Amino acid sequence: MNDRSNSRDTRDLVFAATLAAFAERGFHGASMRDIAKRAGVVSSNVYHYSQSKSDLLVELLKKANYDHLNAVEWALSAAGTAPAERLHTAVGAYVGYIVDHPLEALVAHSELRYLGEDDRKRLVVARDRLESIFENIVDEGVRTGAFTTPHGHGATRAVLTMCSGVAQWYRSDGPLTRDEIAAQYADYALGVVGAC
Amino acid sequence: MNDRSNSRDTRDLVFAATLAAFAERGFHGASMRDIAKRAGVVSSNVYHYSQSKSDLLVELLKKANYDHLNAVEWALSAAGTAPAERLHTAVGAYVGYIVDHPLEALVAHSELRYLGEDDRKRLVVARDRLESIFENIVDEGVRTGAFTTPHGHGATRAVLTMCSGVAQWYRSDGPLTRDEIAAQYADYALGVVGAC
Amino acid sequence: MNDRSNSRDTRDLVFAATLAAFAERGFHGASMRDIAKRAGVVSSNVYHYSQSKSDLLVELLKKANYDHLNAVEWALSAAGTAPAERLHTAVGAYVGYIVDHPLEALVAHSELRYLGEDDRKRLVVARDRLESIFENIVDEGVRTGAFTTPHGHGATRAVLTMCSGVAQWYRSDGPLTRDEIAAQYADYALGVVGAC
Amino acid sequence: MNDRSNSRDTRDLVFAATLAAFAERGFHGASMRDIAKRAGVVSSNVYHYSQSKSDLLVELLKKANYDHLNAVEWALSAAGTAPAERLHTAVGAYVGYIVDHPLEALVAHSELRYLGEDDRKRLVVARDRLESIFENIVDEGVRTGAFTTPHGHGATRAVLTMCSGVAQWYRSDGPLTRDEIAAQYADYALGVVGAC
């Protein structure tokens, strides 16, 4: 009855439950019993799949951050060299990931601060790499005159903040499709850097 | 010795401590003892100034939301009628408030979700009015052709999200002045709506 | 109703309950709920009187160790200079304390090991001073030929171990009085060091 | 590969681990996972070798108590009839066992109290027999005038307590050999009963 596929299933259930609980109530607002109940197990059993509540968050964020990074890098690998095109592609992929994984993006964005310093430092590596990708694109655009903003760094940060906000309102039953949202935000981003 | 001005001081200390605690640890992560310790009082004494932990948050957010709204309305009352100018002014005031009150803005943005439905509904009134101010400006700009974005509603939301993000990184000892930041974000906003 | 004397009473009740619980079940075997129940309070209230379970033990042992030390020093201050008389007096006082406070002596002897290193180090200071008192008496006796044992150090340890054992069997309704027991053990001790 | 000798090995590992764990942390302070980890197995596997944690302790104490008893009886079977010689021999063997098996002696002495009444009653049989051996020797010595103590019963108890204490400080890398320690304690014992 409790074969290997079943235990893999339980593990997945636990992490899915964790994600839902953290997204709905926040890290401190969600209890281990909340999580266990959502996963249909007893709370002590959650500790077979992670060492602590913090560890659950770490596991979640590790995957989310790297997946987010990979999504953008993968998209860029098929893009040309023009900064405008690259920014459009990068923002589209960035927002696309958020629309595909709104809970992950929401939790990654808002609960990271509740981790201890060590875990946090290791986790921001992926996030920092993601930011530097955008930074480089914007810098290149500014250098070549494709983007007219005099504040490349600030503009990059503004773009990423703006995009991350999608996780806060996106509902899958909303009026806009994933690609429409991605395209709109890509346009907004070009506006921010002055590529119009 | 314990005259009214003294108790007024304590009251202020308590709310300042609450703000700091919620900003640093979040609503659920901050305890009443945290708050009391920061204010230099005993935790049961906090209950002389509010009925509950939730009530502390409500008081904080009520003031923050209305102050934010008022700051924008006051600035607009001195602005002309051109949509671009009005948007520039509104965004500048919106960001200006955040720079002036980063903790309030941070807490208002991220902890509202932890209130009960009734409190939340009453509080979002001010926020909704603030959003509709921007909405109206953008609509007018689109109508008159001053703004070229085909997605006025989405652009407004993007602008506000982008601006709210300032609360997450602003430090008073950073390299940019309050007005420089406000001006930059006003420019970004004009870019988003296609006013360049 | 909850006046100062009452709260002092509660504090005493809590520590008396702690002593009984640790004596009966050991440090790890006794739970905070055990202790609270014996004291007639709710378990969270125990934390008003100590910071942790370990802290309860520390407080208990601190008092017990210093009381034990003081009892011996006080008795010796009225004794003469002959090693045999001094040893008789010291052992009598040492055992007398144990008979008067068997639970304290039992817990101090058997639960010290469960404390963290820092607390333990600070607590053994009193115990070490007590041991060195006996050490010095025995050394003096050996030096002057009053005691014939060739193993003064080992004999001292044997004497103290032997005496500490009283805590394990003494019952106040037993056949022997406090002073009879003390006198017997004083005699045993003289036998161990070869003072007969 | 997993033949009988191998499982015998595992069994021994488990009981050795149990002994070490109980000696270091006490019965209640040691967990089944502690024990299993020390033995290099998984905790559920420990239940192949005993029915419960209490049962582990029972098995340990059963063997320790009978071995201790046998060591003393065996030594006495080669001794003469003089009470002094017999006491010297008995104490030497008693302490010799402790030096040879300090962990067993320590656990047997300090953790017996945590067993249920039934198990405890069955286990103290061996201990009581051991005590009565000493009791008889001392009684005989007192009767014949070889021992001058007027408190034979108390002296016996004092001797045994004193000897049991060896388990608390003995380290195999200490300055004294097994036989030196045994001889010293035999001398102390003769001093206690007044055989000098």
Added chain:
DNA sequence: CATGAATGAGAGTTCATTCAT
């Protein structure tokens, strides 16, 4: 106005133990 004592609920976590594989 301010405090310390008190409480019941619930937090995260560990426990000994069982069982199917």
Added chain:
DNA sequence: GATGAATGAACTCTCATTCAT
């Protein structure tokens, strides 16, 4: 013989809150 999954009870400790003084 050995494992990992699972459980329910219990653990230490913290929580928000109340109340008499």
